[in-house]
Each structure stands twice: as structure tokens, then as C-alpha cells.
Amino acid sequence: MKRLNSQLQQDGAPLELILLIRTLLAGCKEISFRVSQGALAGVLGSTLSENVQGETQKKLDVISNQILKDTLRESGYVKAISSEEEENVVPCNPEGNYLVSFDPLDGSSNTEINSLIGTIFSIAHAPQWMKPDDPSAFLQPGTQMVAAGYVLYGPSTMLAMTTGRGTHLYTLDKTHGGFLVTNANVQIPEQTSEFAINTSNQRHWEAPIQQYVSDLIAGSEGPRKKDYNMRWVAAMVGDIHRVLCRGGIFMYPFDKRNPKIPGKLRLLYEANPMAFLIEQAGGLASTGEGRIMEVMPHEIHQRVPTLLGSKEEIEACLAYYSKDKNKKAVAS
Numbered sequence: 001m002k003r004l005n006s007q008l009q010q011d012g013a014p015l016e017l018i019l020l021i022r023t024l025l026a027g028c029k030e031i032s033f034r035v036s037q038g039a040l041a042g043v044l045g046s047t048l049s050e051n052v053q054g055e056t057q058k059k060l061d062v063i064s065n066q067i068l069k070d071t072l073r074e075s076g077y078v079k080a081i082s083s084e085e086e087e088n089v090v091p092c093n094p095e096g097n098y099l100v101s102f103d104p105l106d107g108s109s110n111t112e113i114n115s116l117i118g119t120i121f122s123i124a125h126a127p128q129w130m131k132p133d134d135p136s137a138f139l140q141p142g143t144q145m146v147a148a149g150y151v152l153y154g155p156s157t158m159l160a161m162t163t164g165r166g167t168h169l170y171t172l173d174k175t176h177g178g179f180l181v182t183n184a185n186v187q188i189p190e191q192t193s194e195f196a197i198n199t200s201n202q203r204h205w206e207a208p209i210q211q212y213v214s215d216l217i218a219g220s221e222g223p224r225k226k227d228y229n230m231r232w233v234a235a236m237v238g239d240i241h242r243v244l245c246r247g248g249i250f251m252y253p254f255d256k257r258n259p260k261i262p263g264k265l266r267l268l269y270e271a272n273p274m275a276f277l278i279e280q281a282g283g284l285a286s287t288g289e290g291r292i293m294e295v296m297p298h299e300i301h302q303r304v305p306t307l308l309g310s311k312e313e314i315e316a317c318l319a320y321y322s323k324d325k326n327k328k329a330v331a332s
Ligand code: FDP
Pocket: 105, 106, 107, 108, 109, 110, 198, 234, 235, 236, 237, 264, 265, 270
């Protein structure tokens, strides 16, 4: 089986990027170990502090964030970090050539129930002019990413990663501590009959997604003329992993509750890296209005509506948005 290094070399990744990825993954292996210890590691449960988004931090979030921060800062490859758990950019080596954004532990409420969780990351070049504490360099569209991926802490520890030459799945071989390629050049089936959305938010969705999901639920008796099944891991990393493995559509759409917070998921370290993985595997990643990877961020913790998955199903969903737009244009 091919090792991580060989795959990265084959994909033409520069040496420094390979070394950075290996450093990041060393941190993830430590997180994987801590996570697998569960309550025995004495790290589960909530701390008293809240993170910048006002969510209660679980201790594992804090620990995972610290592990990644320390490992990346010490590496010398990184100029600055943005993390879900850090209000501001974390300055690192002024001579570093890369910017790393991460959600150290996505789906952290799943820690309480010993279910899927993971680390999501994206890597971009650090501009030379940038000072390490300057957040503006992070405000570039996802098309500028040089690598992205996630490490999934499940029954096995898996890595999904792309450097722009396909999406590959790796499995951590705990006997020798390395990631081995277990599925190269993943191709997401273009058609699907599986969808994932938190339907408890239905009343807050806009008209196109209301209609789309209601037509999915209508199944073979509705306009889509086939039966759909629903799956919801409640951790984006788990839901996207399923989509990469067997297709599907994952949605966290625009939410009318607060127009200033248009979606739940964060652009830099959730939506963008997943969009890169999905596109590289032949799927589509949209906000409903346009390509996720072309969204120009205006702040590091920006949220976006997300529709990710099988090509034809995303296209079918986007047709509802176009129809709605046309209807509004005719009415005005
Ligand atoms: P979590 O808050 O548990 O870290 O990052 C946001 C996220 O998880 C996603 O992984 C997940 O898809 C979503 O939130 C689930 O949130 P809801 O239960 O509010 O739908």
C-alpha cells in the first residue's frame, strides 16, 4: 500500500508542503490517541469557558486546539494560524511560508456519545508582505488553497486529503504510525438517493430548500419520482466522509433567523476545505448562490450556507434556487 509521502510526491507537492502536512498529521495522531482514550483520558466534559462563537467548549476542543497550535508553531513552516477556537489569528514564524486554518475538533458534541468527530484543515500560501498577526491574508477565496482535508476519528482513524490532484483517502496504520492510501482518486457517484440536513431547522429555511427537501421526502410519489433516505451524523466531518465514500447530498442552508449569520458552518476551516475535497472527487460545492470556493471572506470566522455532494443532486437542488430567483424577478 502506498504511503502518504509517496502519494504527495506523486501529486507534485513541494517538499516544504509535505513536511508541513506531516507535522500537522503528527498533531492529529496525538488527538486521535487522546480521543480514543475517551473518559479514561480524563479529558471529556465541558470547561467553564466559551469559545469565540459563544459555544461551550468541550475539554477535547481545547486540548486538540493546543496540540495543533503547539505542533504547527514549533515547525517553522507556518506564518499564522486561524482556528475555530481562537478569536484572533495566532502569529507563528514571521519567515513561515504557509497559513493554516483548522477546526481542531468538528462535531465536538459527539464526544459525549463516543461518535464520529474529526479535525478539518486548509492550507494556503502566506504572502511575503504579511505580518504574522495580520488577519487580512486569510481573507482569500478557497480557490487559493494548496491543500485541504480532514482526519476522522472513528472506528479507524482516516485522512481525506487533496493538494489539487484528486482526493485520496488514507487509513492510519497504528502498528507503524503512518497513513496508508486506502482509496486513491475518490470519485463521488453523480447520482444519489441519500440526503443529510438538520430538519429541525426547516421553518427557518428559504423557499427553494423548503421545496427541494419536501420533494425529496415525497419520494416516488413526488416530482423526483424516486425514494430518498436520510442520514445525519451531526458532525460535518462524518457526513462529508459518507458523501465521499458513497455519494449523497449534505446541506446546511441559509437560515432566516439572523441574516448576519447566513449559515452555521464556517468558511475558512469547514466549508472551504470540504468543498475542495468534494470538487476534487467530482462533486459540487455551492452556497445556493455560487461556488463555495469563490466566496471572498470578509472575516476569519465567517459562516456560509453550504450544499455539498453528488454532482447531479446538487444541480437538481440548484435548479430550485434558479426557479425561485426567476419567480422573484418576474414578480418585481
Ligand atoms: P459542532 O457544532 O458539534 O462542532 O461545526 C459545526 C457542527 O458541529 C457540524 O459539524 C455539524 O454538521 C453541525 O454543527 C451540527 O449542528 P446542529 O446540531 O446545530 O445541526
